[in-house]
Structure formats: C-alpha cells, structure tokens
Amino acid sequence: MSSYVILKHLHMTTAFLTVILFTLRLLMDAVGRPGWRQTPLRWIPHANDTVLLIAAISLLVVGSWNPLEQSWILAKIVLLLGYITAGLFALKVTVPRPARVVAAVLALVQVSAIFHLAMAKPVLF
Ligand code: HEM
Structure with a gap:
C-alpha cells in the first residue's frame, strides 16, 4: 500500500x-x-x-x-475552523444551554459539509 x-x-x-x-x-x-x-x-x-x-x-x-487551486480543500479548511469554534461553544459549560444547542447544530452541519466536500470534490470557484 x-x-x-x-x-x-x-x-x-x-x-x-x-x-x-x-x-x-x-x-x-x-x-x-x-x-x-x-x-x-x-x-x-x-x-x-x-x-x-x-x-x-x-x-x-x-x-x-494545492488548496489555492482546489476550492473544495480551501472550503474544507474554512469549515474546519467553523467546526472547531462552534464545537468549543457547544461543549463549554459556562455558555447558556440554548446557545450551546445552536452551536452544536452549527458544528454538525459544518462537519457534514466537510464530509460532502471531501467525497464530491466540487469545483466551487
Ligand atoms: C473535520 C475535518 C475533516 C474531515 C471530517 C475530513 C474528511 C475526509 C474524508 C471522509 C476524506 C475521504 C474522501 C473520499 O472518499 O475520497 C477526506 C480526504 C481528504 N481530505 Fe479531509 N477531512 C477533514 C479535514 C481536512 C483538511 C483540513 C484538509 C486539508 C488541509 C483535508 C484534506 C484532504 C485531502 C487532501 C483528502 C484526499 C482526497 C483524495 O485523495 O481523494 N481534509 N477527508
């Protein structure tokens, strides 16, 4: 291999x-x-x-x-930053529960988009 x-x-x-x-x-x-x-x-x-x-x-x-030539990779990197940020809020005990739920949904939506981009490799721009 x-x-x-x-x-x-x-x-x-x-x-x-x-x-x-x-x-x-x-x-x-x-x-x-x-x-x-x-x-x-x-x-x-x-x-x-x-x-x-x-x-x-x-x-x-x-x-x-090259992420600058492959737009799906660049989009993955941007979404990864969003996933990390939303994930931090979602798991923070000091953040009010409704905000944590929104952050959790945002994190899961973004990581789903990352999976889609990884598999479909679309040309975005
Ligand atoms: C949470 C973050 C990430 C997830 C869940 C994820 C998921 C995946 C998955 C499932 C594949 C396989 C796609 C296929 O079936 O061909 C893949 C491939 C790949 N990912 Fe990621 N990825 C993530 C972050 C990143 C980041 C940050 C980069 C770039 C810096 C990256 C670069 C790549 C590359 C180059 C491939 C190989 C594509 C190929 O050979 O077909 N990924 N990723």
Whole structure:
C-alpha cells in the first residue's frame, strides 16, 4: 500500500472518530453527565483531531494538492475552523444551554459539509 493510501485511511478513520467523539460528548452533556470531563474522554478527542490534521497536511504534501487551486480543500479548511469554534461553544459549560444547542447544530452541519466536500470534490470557484 502506498504512503498516500495509508495516510488517506488514517485521515478518514480519524474523520469518522471526530464526529463520533463529538456526538458522544454532546449526548453525555444532554443526559446530564458532564463528568466525562474528568475521564480520558477529555483528551482523547484532542489527540484524535491532532492526528486528523497531521494526516490532512501530509495528504496535501504527499499528494501535491494545492488548496489555492482546489476550492473544495480551501472550503474544507474554512469549515474546519467553523467546526472547531462552534464545537468549543457547544461543549463549554459556562455558555447558556440554548446557545450551546445552536452551536452544536452549527458544528454538525459544518462537519457534514466537510464530509460532502471531501467525497464530491466540487469545483466551487
Ligand atoms: C473535520 C475535518 C475533516 C474531515 C471530517 C475530513 C474528511 C475526509 C474524508 C471522509 C476524506 C475521504 C474522501 C473520499 O472518499 O475520497 C477526506 C480526504 C481528504 N481530505 Fe479531509 N477531512 C477533514 C479535514 C481536512 C483538511 C483540513 C484538509 C486539508 C488541509 C483535508 C484534506 C484532504 C485531502 C487532501 C483528502 C484526499 C482526497 C483524495 O485523495 O481523494 N481534509 N477527508
């Protein structure tokens, strides 16, 4: 298997895990179990997201992808920043609950758009 294929598998696996781990933490909060913040669930998603990003950047280098030429990659990067920001608000205990729900929906919409862009690779501009 080429290094590109291995990186792509790593990227895709961590991409699925980021959604699973984010949703799991949202659900734990929703059912009144904020104690996950005192468990490994506090740091495992950060470790996963770090690997996700390292694999993404490695794919750009190994695959010679240029985000300035491939609009879907540029859009993914912008949406990733939105996903991170909305995700932070959604999981912040000091933010009022209605705002956290809106932030959670925004984060899930953006990560869904990232998946769509990754699979469809549309030419946006
Ligand atoms: C939460 C963030 C991300 C998710 C959920 C995600 C998801 C995915 C998925 C599912 C694929 C496989 C698509 C296919 O079936 O061909 C993929 C491929 C790829 N992603 Fe991401 N990605 C994310 C972030 C990024 C970022 C930030 C970059 C660039 C800096 C990036 C660059 C790439 C590249 C270059 C490919 C390979 C395309 C190919 O070889 O077909 N991804 N991504």
